[in-house]
Amino acid sequence: MVKSKFLKFLIIGLLFFLMVSACKEKAEKSSLPKLGAAAIDFNFQDLEGQAWSLDKVRGKVVLLRFWADWCPYCRYEMPIIDKYYRKLKKEGFLVLAVNVKQSAEVALAFIAQLDVTFPVPLDPDGKMAKRYGVYAIPTNFLIDRQGIIREILIGEVFKEEKPLRELLKNYFPLS
Amino acid sequence: MLGPNLFKRSFFFLNTLLLIIPLILRSIPASGINGRADYETVNYKGQKLSILRDSLTQAPVIIRGIESNLLEIKNFSKLSRKEITNTGIPLVSKYKSLLRIEPDQLKLKSAEKISDTWYVSYWQTFHGVIIYESSLGYAIDSRGRIKSLGALLYPHVQAPVTSKVSHEEALKIGQGQIKDFKKLKCILLAESVLIYPVKKKSSIDYYRVYAFNFFPQEALHPASVVGGWAVFIDTQTGKKVLYEELLKPLGCCIPEDWVPPKLEEMKPKW
Numbered sequence: 001m002v003k004s005k006f007l008k009f010l011i012i013g014l015l016f017f018l019m020v021s022a023c024k025e026k027a028e029k030s031s032l033p034k035l036g037a038a039a040i041d042f043n044f045q046d047l048e049g050q051a052w053s054l055d056k057v058r059g060k061v062v063l064l065r066f067w068a069d070w071c072p073y074c075r076y077e078m079p080i081i082d083k084y085y086r087k088l089k090k091e092g093f094l095v096l097a098v099n100v101k102q103s104a105e106v107a108l109a110f111i112a113q114l115d116v117t118f119p120v121p122l123d124p125d126g127k128m129a130k131r132y133g134v135y136a137i138p139t140n141f142l143i144d145r146q147g148i149i150r151e152i153l154i155g156e157v158f159k160e161e162k163p164l165r166e167l168l169k170n171y172f173p174l175s
Numbered sequence: 176m177l178g179p180n181l182f183k184r185s186f187f188f189l190n191t192l193l194l195i196i197p198l199i200l201r202s203i204p205a206s207g208i209n210g211r212a213d214y215e216t217v218n219y220k221g222q223k224l225s226i227l228r229d230s231l232t233q234a235p236v237i238i239r240g241i242e243s244n245l246l247e248i249k250n251f252s253k254l255s256r257k258e259i260t261n262t263g264i265p266l267v268s269k270y271k272s273l274l275r276i277e278p279d280q281l282k283l284k285s286a287e288k289i290s291d292t293w294y295v296s297y298w299q300t301f302h303g304v305i306i307y308e309s310s311l312g313y314a315i316d317s318r319g320r321i322k323s324l325g326a327l328l329y330p331h332v333q334a335p336v337t338s339k340v341s342h343e344e345a346l347k348i349g350q351g352q353i354k355d356f357k358k359l360k361c362i363l364l365a366e367s368v369l370i371y372p373v374k375k376k377s378s379i380d381y382y383r384v385y386a387f388n389f390f391p392q393e394a395l396h397p398a399s400v401v402g403g404w405a406v407f408i409d410t411q412t413g414k415k416v417l418y419e420e421l422l423k424p425l426g427c428c429i430p431e432d433w434v435p436p437k438l439e440e441m442k443p444k445w
Contacts, residue, residue: 071424112237112325113312135400136425155425
């Protein structure tokens with residue numbers, strides 16, 4: 001009698017857990033980043049061991065960028081992005097260049113070769129990329145000071161300086 | 176004899192655990208990160224250098240000159256592109272005992288000029304075969320100065336130099352790894368023989384592999400969210416040593432006058 005009651009409780013508990021998991025998965029799918037919507041929270045650690053979350057970067061204009069070293073298009077854009085990061089860092093421009101599915105050593109060597117200075121968080125299992133709906137690299141999200149996604153740019157868009165300058169003009173005094 | 180209250184408590188405890196464990200796991204930061212970089216200062220042939228080493232191979236990942244450049248290339252502005260792509264040779268020769276590779280192990284990966292700076296990078300090879308994810312690269316400013324280099328090198332590679340399994344056999348095994356290979360109209364985007372280093376706790380296993388990069392044809396459309404796969408087959412045993420789902424490298428946004436790209440426009444993973 002007691003045993004069957006326990007079994008009943010256990011089955012209900014498991015069903016409840018499965019239901020919660022299914023709802024969570026559905027919610028994740030429908031909560032992919034959208035223009036004009038709040039950015040999804042993230043939790044990264046960069047190559048220097050520093051932790052980054054959405055809360056930590058609030059008040060800054062953030063270029064959240066997903067890349068990998070084997071993607072040639074990702075390479076070309078980095079020095080141009082770094083140029084503007086150096087220029088506008090003090091005024092609140094932050095670049096988080098998230099390496100997807102590679103080791104810290106691979107990312108570190110690549111960053112050193114390009115001599116870029118922005119933080120490079122790691123997404124070793126690609127979980128954050130997946131949460132952000134990234135299916136191609138490079139993919140860039142521009143998040144404003146209030147944490148709202150203002151641009152989603154897929155593919156190589158910053159090979160020339162102009163598109164980045166035009167984009168940042170909306171947030172910083174650039175001639 | 177266990178009372179019903181205890182069962183109820185166990186039930187609530189179990190459910191609480193089921194709900195809390197994923198939350199606890201999510202709050203733990205991803206592992207495998209080096210943490211704060213640990214640089215050492217070295218006097219190399221009278222030159223002060225700052226070096227960060229790979230904890231396993233002890234090969235330098237970053238070398239920076241302190242108060243001096245790693246290399247200054249004379250008459251840099253007059254050099255041709257071909258000469259610029261050969262600048263790795265004097266650089267590796269100069270720091271050979273630190274880098275612990277020979278200049279003839281370099282194979283050009285890329286060389287491009289962005290603004291006034293040249294960015295040059297190489298693969299490391301072993302008996303002419305590229306080592307997967309290896310690299311040595313640097314920036315050269317308009318005055319021909321190289322201030323630092325970044326590298327992922329393998330100084331003591333021990334790998335087979337011939338293949339026991341045939342290419343055809345390996346390709347079949349590779350295709351077999353992709354579920355619905357025919358249904359998805361998969362194509363072989365790129366293939367190569369590579370040395371694939373697998374890092375363990377205190378050593379590295381080096382596999383000589385057939386590397387295949389498969390893409391479903393759908394993935395060729397820039398708007399498609401479908402990616403592809405990298406499959407590495409051991410040339411000695413025919414066993415799969417890597418299976419990885421890939422993101423698509425995308426060289427453009429989606430223009431209004433989009434036409435399907437040619438196969439050669441898609442980039443492989445090496």
